[in-house]
Amino acid sequence: MEKKYLFSPGPTMLPPEVLLKMAEPIMHHREPEFEKIFAEIREGLKYLFQTKNEVLIFTSSGTGAMEGAVSNILSKGDKALVIRGGKFGERWGEICKAYGIEFIPIDVDWGKAVDPKQIQKALESNPAIRAVYTQASETSTGAKHPIREIVEIVKKHEETVIVVDAITGIGVFNIPMDEWGIDVLISGSQKALMLPPGLAFAALSDKAWKFVERSNLSKYYFDFKKELKSAQKNQNSFTPAISLFVGLRESLHLIRKEGLEAVFRRHEKLADATRAAVKALGLRLYAPDSPSNAVTAIKVPEGIQGGKLKSLFFEKFGITVAGGQDQAKGKIIRIAHLGYYERLDMVMVISALEMLLKEMGYAFELGTGVKAAEEILME
Numbered sequence: 001m002e003k004k005y006l007f008s009p010g011p012t013m014l015p016p017e018v019l020l021k022m023a024e025p026i027m028h029h030r031e032p033e034f035e036k037i038f039a040e041i042r043e044g045l046k047y048l049f050q051t052k053n054e055v056l057i058f059t060s061s062g063t064g065a066m067e068g069a070v071s072n073i074l075s076k077g078d079k080a081l082v083i084r085g086g087k088f089g090e091r092w093g094e095i096c097k098a099y100g101i102e103f104i105p106i107d108v109d110w111g112k113a114v115d116p117k118q119i120q121k122a123l124e125s126n127p128a129i130r131a132v133y134t135q136a137s138e139t140s141t142g143a144k145h146p147i148r149e150i151v152e153i154v155k156k157h158e159e160t161v162i163v164v165d166a167i168t169g170i171g172v173f174n175i176p177m178d179e180w181g182i183d184v185l186i187s188g189s190q191k192a193l194m195l196p197p198g199l200a201f202a203a204l205s206d207k208a209w210k211f212v213e214r215s216n217l218s219k220y221y222f223d224f225k226k227e228l229k230s231a232q233k234n235q236n237s238f239t240p241a242i243s244l245f246v247g248l249r250e251s252l253h254l255i256r257k258e259g260l261e262a263v264f265r266r267h268e269k270l271a272d273a274t275r276a277a278v279k280a281l282g283l284r285l286y287a288p289d290s291p292s293n294a295v296t297a298i299k300v301p302e303g304i305q306g307g308k309l310k311s312l313f314f315e316k317f318g319i320t321v322a323g324g325q326d327q328a329k330g331k332i333i334r335i336a337h338l339g340y341y342e343r344l345d346m347v348m349v350i351s352a353l354e355m356l357l358k359e360m361g362y363a364f365e366l367g368t369g370v371k372a373a374e375e376i377l378m379e
C-alpha cells in the first residue's frame with residue numbers, strides 16, 4: 001500500500017474539512033453567495049494578521065504579493081534595503097532589480113539571523129532608503145529574523161517602511177502587525193493557512209498606504225489600490241481562485257476555533273520536539289541560534305548524501321521532506337511542521353528519519369530521537 005505525507009515547508013498537508021469544502025460545486029464570484037464568503041474571509045484574515053486594516057488577497061503564489069510590495073510601495077529613484085539570508089531574501093533583491101530599484105543588500109550567512117544593528121547603520125548612512133525588505137522566517141535555511149527589533153529601528157525613520165515576508169511566519173509564531181507597527185505583512189496560502197498554493201496576501205499600515213498613494217512604478221494585476229477598492233465591496237478585481245476562497249473560509253474557521261495563541265503554542269511544541277530529536281541523534285541544526293518554528297533544517301551527517309536521504313524518505317515511506325537549495329544543496333534536509341500538523345505527525349517523521357539514517361550507516365541507537373521528541377510532546 002502507498003500512503004503519502006507532505007513534510008515540506010509548502011505545500012503542506014490539508015485538513016479534510018478544507019478539502020471537502022473545496023470539492024463542492026463551484027459558485028460564481030459576482031454573486032451574493034460568494035460575497036458573503038468574502039466578507040467572512042476579510043474578518044478572519046484580520047484576526048490572523050492581527051490588524052484592523054484590510055488584508056488584500058491575490059490569486060497567485062506568495063511571490064505575487066512580494067512583487068506587489070515592491071511595485072506599489074516604491075517609486076522611481078527610491079532605494080531599498082534588502083536582508084539576504086537565503087533564497088527568499090535573494091528574491092527581494094531580484095524583484096527590486098526587475099523594477100529598476102537600486103538596493104543595498106545586507107548579506108547574512110545562511111542559517112543565521114540578521115543583526116538589527118546592521119540595519120540601523122545602513123539606514124543612518126543611506127537616508128534615501130524608502131523600504132526595508134526582509135523575511136520573518138527564511139524558509140531556505142530554517143532561520144528566524146528578529147522582526148520586532150527590526151521594526152523598532154525602521155519606525156524611527158518616517159520616510160522608510162518595513163516590509164515583512166511572513167509567508168512561513170503567519171499562523172506559526174506571533175507577528176502582531178498593528179501592535180508592533182509592521183508596515184507591510186505578506187503571506188501565502190500553501191503554508192500555515194492549510195490550503196493548496198494559489199493565494200497571496202498583503203496587509204498594509206496607514207503609513208504604507210501613503211507610500212502606495214505616491215508610488216509611480218508600473219503595475220497592473222498586483223495593483224494594491226485597485227484591490228483595496230474591490231475588497232471593500234467583498235470582491236476581487238479579477239476572477240479569483242473561487243475554490244481556494246471557499247477553502248480559506250474553512251481554514252480560517254479552524255484557526256479561530258483553535259485560537260491564535262494555541263496555534264502558536266502547538267507550532268512551538270512541534271518545533272521543540274523536532275529540535276530535541278535532532279540533538280539526541282547527535283545531529284546538528286543548520287540554524288541553531290535562531291531557529292524558526294515553521295521548519296527545522298538539519299545538517300546531514302558526514303558520509304551521508306543529503307539528496308539520497310531526501311529521496312529515500314519518499315521511496316521508503318512516501319514522505320516528502322525538502323532538501324537544501326544552492327549552497328545548502330545536499331548538505332541539509334528540512335522537515336516542516338507548519339499548518340495541519342499534530343504531535344504524532346512529528347513522531348512519525350522522526351521515526352522515519354531514524355530508520356533511514358540507520359540504513360545509511362549512521363551510528364546511533366534506534367529510538368533515541370523519538371524518545372527525546374516524545375518527552376517534549378508529553379509535557
Ligand SMILES: Cc1ncc(COP(=O)(O)O)c(C=O)c1O
Nearest residue numbers: 010061062063088139167168188
Ligand atoms: C519565506 C518565503 N518567501 C517566499 C516564498 C515564495 O512563495 P511562492 O512559492 O508561493 O511564490 C516562499 C515559498 O516557499 C517562502 O517560504
